Amino acid sequence: MIELKNITKVYELNRHDKVIALENVNLAIEEGELIVLKGASGSGKSTILSLIAALSKPTSGEVMVDKKHISKLPDNFASIYRRDNIGFIFQKYNLIPTLSVKENILLPLIPLNPHAKEAEDKIQAVMQRFHIEHKKDAMVRQLSGGEQQRVAIARANVNNPKIIIADEPTANLDEKLSEHFIEILRELKALNKTIIIATHDPLFFGLDFVDREIEIHNGKILL
Secondary structure (H helix, E strand, C coil): CEEEEEEEEEEECCCCCEEEEEEEEEEEECCCCEEEEECCCCCCHHHHHHHHCCCCCCCEEEEEECCEECCCCCHHHHHHHHHHHEEEECCCCCCCCCCEHHHHHHHHHHHHCCCHHHHHHHHHHHHHHCCCHHHCCCEHHHCCHHHHHHHHHHHHHCCCCCEEEEECCCCCCCHHHHHHHHHHHHHHHHCCCEEEEEECCHHHCCCCCCCEEEEEECCEEEC
């Protein structure tokens, strides 16, 4: 479903300095797989997520999703690709604190201009699945970290994306809430979502429902 072929990503800091974030990376991910990318900060994990989401373009190489080349999409087509295929779970949630739970979950639906009843049904379904419906009218700034995490997960799933991307999703959670998040991942895996997680949290290592753990070091995949 997802293929990175001979990917190199170089960030030019100035005329004389550059950072090689990824170097000749090859990676294939099957539909329905749950992959954990592990490695230290700066190893290249987040760069891989960014390329799969078409948030950045490789310096060289090719990214393919469902046999479609996405690495050179113009920005407007990249936005459509993300809207239709990707659900994001961010480290800092990226919620809008002055909006309610329900309004935050609605945001990914707005570009689709759905009928009010259709939008309501989708929002209600994900709020129920991720146990946040009782807070639907609360402002996000009033929620605990665990509740904000569940809102972020509901928002990531409201469009029923095929691919879920999570970047250090437990970095702001205590151990108990992290374990709860892992159980939610188990549910998403059962829905046949393709899930890619970048983390250095050892709670993710050795889980029975994770298909593969892939270690990244200095921009390269360790075999």
